[in-house]
Amino acid sequence: MMRKIGLLLLILTISLQLYSQEFRCNVQVVSQQIQGTNKQVFQTLQNAIYEFMNNRVWTDNVYTMEERIECNMMINITEQMSADEFKGTLTIQARRPVFNTNYNTTTLNFVDNDIRFRYVEFAPLE
Helix, strand or coil, rough: CCHHHHHHHHHHHCCCCHCCCCCCEEEEEECCCCCCCCCCCHHHHHHHHHHHHCCCCCCCCCCCHHCCEEEEEEEEEEEEEECEEEEEEEEEEEEEECCCCCCCEEEEEEEEEEEECCCCCCCCCC
8 A cells, every 4th residue: 555655646746746745634544344453553554644644845845734735545444454464445635726826626536446555553654
């Protein structure tokens, strides 16, 4: 999954290369379909992705919070394949502000119905 997120961010970065900005990303990790496991790992994953997306410096420019690209990311975990391997779906929506207006325009709607990823709790995302 981290590769897919990285690939998606690369595509997003390339498509916005001339007008790149920082992110203001909401992250939600849904794990209701996983039974009998420590739910804290999913909260830790959600926090790690949130921190990665919002605190990473993607450009050399400085943007206010209102100027950042709004991003909503939902990871719905449907299966735990091993202690650190998961399967699920990924939905990403991004909107960016239109210069000198209060209007936002949708730049990306992405759904991947078959993500698989490894996540070790508290391991850094890169």
